[in-house]
Amino acid sequence: MELELVEKGDDSLLIKVVGEDHTLCNLLRKALYEDESVVAASYSIEHPLVGVPKFYVKTKKGKSPEHALMDAAERVTKQLEGLRKQLQKALKK
C-alpha cells in the first residue's frame, strides 16, 4: 500500500491509495461517516481493473482530514480486533 497526495486544502484532502480497492476504501468511507467533524468522505475507482482509488475527505474546522482518517482507521481496527477475539474464543470451544 502507498499513499500519494493529490490535493491538499485547509480542511480537505485528496489522496490516491495505491494498491488497494473497495475492500479498504468502502470500509473507511463508512467509518468516516460516523465522525461528526467529517463533512464529506468519498472515493472513486475510475477503472474496475486498473483504477487506483482516489479518496476525498473534507472536515469541519478544528479537525484535520488526516486526523479524521487516522481515527477512522483506528475505529475499524478496534472493531475487527474485537471480532477476531470473539472468533478465537468461539473456535477454542
Next chain:
Amino acid sequence: MEFILSGANPAFANSIRRAAMREAPVMAIDEVEFKTNESAMYDEVLAHRLALTPLRTPLKGYVLPSECSCRDGRCSKCSVSLTLKCEGPATATSGDLKSTDEEVTPVSSSVPIIKLEKGQRLELTAIARLGLGREHAKWQPGIVAYKYIPIFKVDGKACDGCGACVKACPQGIISLVKEKPKISDPVQCILCKACSEACPPKAITIGSDATKFVFRIESTGALPPEQILFKAMATLEDKCKEFGKLVKKLKG
C-alpha cells in the same frame, strides 16, 4: 460454516466478504513443466485443469512469492513441487499428483485431469504457490456470501388471518399464531417478499435489518472456513493499521 454478524453495517460486512474471497492466501498450481504429453489435450488445457484443482494449504510454513527472499518463486519457502506420471490406458487424476510436502496435497484425489488411451504417456512437474484470490480464481479459498436478516411487520388491524402468506412462503417458515402470521426462523428467509405480495389486504411489509447479516462460508477444502474468516479479518486489520500509519507519515 454459517454465522450471524450483528452490530455491523453493510460496508463492514462487504469488506469482510471481499477480504475473505480475495485476501486469504491458499496454494494452487501456478506453473507446469511438461516432460511428456502424449494425451489428446494441449499442455495449457491440462495446466489449467491442474491449476483449478484445490490443494490443502498448511497454515504456517509458506510465504507469498512476492514476499519471499528468493525472488524467483522457486525455493522451498514459497513453492511446492508436485509430480505426475501416468501411462494409459488410465485416467490421470489429481490423486496421481505426488507432492514433496505431504501437507500440500489435492483436496480430492478423484478430479479427472485427462483420460489416456493405451500407450499414451503423461509426465509433468507442477509448481504450486501461495496466491490471492484477487489475482486468479484458482486462489480463492472458497465462496463467501451474506444476506440480510428480515424485519417482518404485520399490520395487526389490516390482517384478517387468511393464511395466504403461509402458503406463499417458499421456505415454509411462516405460521399462524393466534391467527396472525409469524416467522419461525428469520435466518431461513430469503427476502423474496412473496408473503407481502400474496397478502390480500396488504398487511405485511418486509424490510431488512442493515445491522445484522447471515454469513455463509463454503470452503473449497484448501483451508477450514473459520481460518478463511480469521485470515480475512487479520489482513483487513493489518491494512487499516498500515493505512493509519501512512496517513500519519503523509501528515509529517
Next chain:
Amino acid sequence: MALNQDGLIGGRDIRPVRCFTCGKLLGDKYEEFERRLKQGEDPKHALDELGIKRYCCRSTMLTSIDLTDEIAKFKR
C-alpha cells in the same frame, strides 16, 4: 450422457473441474454423476444426493457433454 450431443455449447466437452460460475469443485463428483445417470437415475435426484445445491453448479453438471472418450482417440 443423457443429453443430446447436438447441444454442444461453448466447448464444454471435457469433464468440468469446477463450476463455471461459483467455482465449487465438481470434478470429483462428475464420474459418480455420470455413472448414476447411466443407471437411469433421475438427474435431479443424483444432483441432490451429490450435494450440488446451487443452480449454477447444477447447470454446469447437466450441460457438460463428456467427449473425453472421443477426444482420447486423436492426436493433437
